[in-house]
Amino acid sequence: MRKSLAVRIANFVIGWSAAIVFFFPIFWMALTAFKTEPAAIATPPKLLFSPTMINMRAVLDSADYLHFFQNSLIISCAATLLAIILGTPAAYAMAFFPGGRTKDVLVWMLSTKMMPAVGVLVPIYLIFRDAGLLDTHVGLIAIYTLMNLPIVVWLIYTFFKDIPKDLIEAARMDGARPLSQFFFLLLPLTAPGFASTGLLSVIFIWNEAFWSINLTVTNATPLTAFIASFSSPQGLFWAKLSAASLLAIAPIMLLGWLTQKQLVRGLTFGAVK
Amino acid sequence: MVSLKLRDLRKSFGGFEVVKGVSFEVSEGEFVVFVGPSGCGKSTLLRMIAGLEEITAGELLLDGARVNDVAPDRRGLAMVFQSYALYPHMTVEQNMGFALRLAGVGKSERRRKVEQAARILQIENLLNRKPANLSGGQRQRVAIGRAIVRNPKVFLFDEPLSNLDAALRVQMRMELAALHRELKGTMIYVTHDQVEAMTMADRIVVLREGLVEQIGSPLSLYNEPVNLFVAGFIGSPKMNFLPAGLLSRDGGRVELSLSPDVRLTIDDVAETGSAQALTLGVRPDMIHVADHGPLRGQVLLVERLGNETLIHVDAGIGSEPVTVSHQGQYAVSAGEAVGLSIDTRRIHLFSPSGRRVARGLQPTQV
Numbered sequence: 001m002r003k004s005l006a007v008r009i010a011n012f013v014i015g016w017s018a019a020i021v022f023f024f025p026i027f028w029m030a031l032t033a034f035k036t037e038p039a040a041i042a043t044p045p046k047l048l049f050s051p052t053m054i055n056m057r058a059v060l061d062s063a064d065y066l067h068f069f070q071n072s073l074i075i076s077c078a079a080t081l082l083a084i085i086l087g088t089p090a091a092y093a094m095a096f097f098p099g100g101r102t103k104d105v106l107v108w109m110l111s112t113k114m115m116p117a118v119g120v121l122v123p124i125y126l127i128f129r130d131a132g133l134l135d136t137h138v139g140l141i142a143i144y145t146l147m148n149l150p151i152v153v154w155l156i157y158t159f160f161k162d163i164p165k166d167l168i169e170a171a172r173m174d175g176a177r178p179l180s181q182f183f184f185l186l187l188p189l190t191a192p193g194f195a196s197t198g199l200l201s202v203i204f205i206w207n208e209a210f211w212s213i214n215l216t217v218t219n220a221t222p223l224t225a226f227i228a229s230f231s232s233p234q235g236l237f238w239a240k241l242s243a244a245s246l247l248a249i250a251p252i253m254l255l256g257w258l259t260q261k262q263l264v265r266g267l268t269f270g271a272v273k
Numbered sequence: 274m275v276s277l278k279l280r281d282l283r284k285s286f287g288g289f290e291v292v293k294g295v296s297f298e299v300s301e302g303e304f305v306v307f308v309g310p311s312g313c314g315k316s317t318l319l320r321m322i323a324g325l326e327e328i329t330a331g332e333l334l335l336d337g338a339r340v341n342d343v344a345p346d347r348r349g350l351a352m353v354f355q356s357y358a359l360y361p362h363m364t365v366e367q368n369m370g371f372a373l374r375l376a377g378v379g380k381s382e383r384r385r386k387v388e389q390a391a392r393i394l395q396i397e398n399l400l401n402r403k404p405a406n407l408s409g410g411q412r413q414r415v416a417i418g419r420a421i422v423r424n425p426k427v428f429l430f431d432e433p434l435s436n437l438d439a440a441l442r443v444q445m446r447m448e449l450a451a452l453h454r455e456l457k458g459t460m461i462y463v464t465h466d467q468v469e470a471m472t473m474a475d476r477i478v479v480l481r482e483g484l485v486e487q488i489g490s491p492l493s494l495y496n497e498p499v500n501l502f503v504a505g506f507i508g509s510p511k512m513n514f515l516p517a518g519l520l521s522r523d524g525g526r527v528e529l530s531l532s533p534d535v536r537l538t539i540d541d542v543a544e545t546g547s548a549q550a551l552t553l554g555v556r557p558d559m560i561h562v563a564d565h566g567p568l569r570g571q572v573l574l575v576e577r578l579g580n581e582t583l584i585h586v587d588a589g590i591g592s593e594p595v596t597v598s599h600q601g602q603y604a605v606s607a608g609e610a611v612g613l614s615i616d617t618r619r620i621h622l623f624s625p626s627g628r629r630v631a632r633g634l635q636p637t638q639v
Contacts, residue, residue: 100287164358166354166355166356166358167358167360169325169354170352170354170358172324172325172344172345172346173323173324173325173345173346173350173351173372174371174375174423175376180375184371184375188362189361189362
């Protein structure tokens with residue numbers, strides 16, 4: 001299908017405008033990270049400046065970046081894996097053996113995402129305190145697993161829905177029990193789906209700040225808490241904060257960049273075919 | 274020896290009964306076809322036999338053992354799906370050998386069995402292909418091959434030919450019949466196409482709204498349908514149904530009127546009750562165009578099939594036009610007035626409830 005020139009120009013303008021609007025804050029943060037503190041708050045803002053590594057060095061000196069990075073990595077990967085392990089059987093049952101209320105259950109699961117997290121902060125905090133889960137990996141992994149479970153179930157459900165029911169029935173006739181069905185049929189057929197589900201889940205957890213800041217102190221703190229630690233006591237140091245933020249998001253940006261094909265596929269699944 | 278026995282099988286989906294008590298037996302080596310309009314429960318019944326649908330009530334016996342609660346693969350049945358349901362990421366060989374692989378059969382043994390089945394179906398050259406690279410007919414063969422490899426007690430076919438084009442369907446029909454002769458396996462086949470049922474079945478089970486209407490050999494259903502439904506469903510083109518008024522009855526002999534000046538006398542009529550309004554069933558090839566025939570009407574439409582000519586005539590009897598099947602090619606055109614005569618040797622008479630109460634003389638076998 002050949003589009004007319006006007007349509008193509010319009011697409012170009014709208015697409016690039018949207019991209020610039022979304023990307024600008026990150027771009028500005030990246031610039032600020034390499035400015036001196038006075039240059040960072042100068043008005044009018046400076047586009048041209050001589051870059052400095054002073055903030056990077058300061059940030060890396062003042063806190064153990066690797067410690068936070070390691071925590072983020074452990075927590076996001078473990079919680080993602082757990083959410084997939086727990087969510088897959090649910091998605092399997094709902095996709096291939098739907099009951100009268102399957103749709104309601106799915107919507108209810110998603111509706112839990114609509115509730116503001118702060119609403120359950122106090123009970124969760126008390127439970128975590130009494131169970132000794134505050135500032136532990138296990139605690140954060142548990143909360144993130146539960147946080148992502150609805151989305152993981154939804155995504156895997158839509159991928160499974162795409163597999164003809166006949167295939168599962170043929171496999172049942174051939175003697176494949178659910179585990180064999182999963183490893184011989186569903187996993188090979190929906191591997192890209194699982195990849196994008198996992199990636200999305202990791203990204204969501206990597207970016208999550210509310211629970212990580214409220215439930216950790218030092219031991220299990222991920223990178224979001226690392227950024228936050230640069231904002232509070234001494235007042236705002238924009239350049240240092242930007243440097244810390246850049247360091248925190250760099251790994252996940254890189255991951256997203258490398259896997260953008262799978263990510264887009266995961267996010268648009270069902271919408272575009 | 275009885276291979277499969279259904280005893281008052283029932284299936285409900287959330288309070289709605291789809292199969293309402295079906296009982297019959299399938300003997301070993303028999304080719305049984307379930308036929309009926311869509312929604313009659315034939316596929317559900319097949320899936321209940323397969324184990325893909327739970328049985329709400331009744332008993333399913335396989336070689337004498339109750340298998341209601343036995344898992345599909347443990348029943349020793351194989352199913353060919355309408356969509357073929359081939360595993361898209363596996364080669365033909367892996368597709369066909371999947372059940373054996375799950376059962377822990379060794380690689381060389383698996384290969385031998387797959388090759389044996391492939392030879393029967395003439396798909397040996399396709400073993401390394403993926404389903405996406407096969408034509409519809411080839412996929413169909415692979416799906417059948419997958420069933421053969423398992424050496425099942427009963428083959429189950431769920432409308433396997435409905436996705437093929439007409440020519441291929443005729444060819445596969447013959448091949449399936451040949452396969453049945455060669456394998457001597459018990460086969461149950463579901464279709465809504467009465468031609469498939471007539472051409473392949475040893476016995477046909479006609480279903481309607483979850484109930485068995487009639488069970489019998491193809492020709493017995495054609496010659497002796499028990500009711501209006503079976504009479505109308507089996508045979509193509511469809512049997513003509515003409516409203517017939519009862520004029521007089523003398524023992525088993527009744528006199529009927531089709532129109533004020535067309536009367537018929539039929540012997541051996543069973544009890545018709547007190548009803549005056551009966552239905553006369555006449556197959557299209559038992560009505561002939563005859564200049565001085567008792568019925569007269571205007572030709573509405575002529576369908577020329579080459580080997581036969583179908584003439585639809587508005588004879589002023591009933592609401593439907595009368596269909597006449599004329600052997601060969603017949604020179605007649607729409608709008609012409611024609612006379613029709615009915616061959617009373619092969620007619621059927623139905624009571625108001627739809628039950629057949631009489632038929633004409635037996636057709637002579639040639």
